[in-house]
Each structure stands twice: as C-alpha cells, then as structure tokens.
Amino acid sequence: MAGDNAAVTASLREVLVAETLKKGTRVTGAERDKLAEQLKKRYDSGESIRALAAATGRSYGFIHRILTESGVNLRGRGGATRGKKS
Numbered sequence: 001m002a003g004d005n006a007a008v009t010a011s012l013r014e015v016l017v018a019e020t021l022k023k024g025t026r027v028t029g030a031e032r033d034k035l036a037e038q039l040k041k042r043y044d045s046g047e048s049i050r051a052l053a054a055a056t057g058r059s060y061g062f063i064h065r066i067l068t069e070s071g072v073n074l075r076g077r078g079g080a081t082r083g084k085k086s
Contacts, residue, residue, distance in 0.1 A: 034069040036067075037070070040072050049064055
C-alpha cells in the first residue's frame with residue numbers, strides 16, 4: 001500500500017509540473033530556481049534527463065541546461081566502452 005501511495009504521489013507531481021510548464025514558455029526568476037531544485041532532486045535520485053524531459057514536456061536540452069546551471073554533476077552516458085587493442 002505504501003508503495004502505491006508513493007507511485008501515485010510521484011505521478012501526480014509529474015502531472016502538476018507538466019501542466020505548469022507549457023511547451024515553449026519562458027521559465028525565469030524564482031519559478032526557474034524552484035524548477036531547478038525539483039529537477040536536481042529527481043536527477044540525483046536516479047531519473048534520467050530524458051525521463052525528466054518527458055515528464056515535464058520540455059526538451060532534453062532545456063533540462064540539461066537547467067541541471068548544468070544549478071551545478072549538478074551530470075552522469076556519464078554509460079554503455080560499453082572500447083579498450084585499447086593489444
């Protein structure tokens with residue numbers, strides 16, 4: 001039951017954020033600071049930039065810029081890396 005409550009709360013929060021951020025609107029001042037703090041918390045808890053972009057209805061670049069401006073240490077892309085050939 002407690003897990004269901006958390007999931008409902010998280011999805012409700014996503015809907016509220018998405019409704020307040022209409023695509024293409026400028027986000028400035030205190031509203032931008034508040035958004036940056038919310039995105040920073042969610043990114044630090046493990047959500048990807050793409051997931052945040054989808055949840056807020058904003059572009060990948062917008063989310064990336066907000067996170068960078070707020071001083072977040074961005075994660076690497078992951079995946080396989082090539083080593084030196086022997």
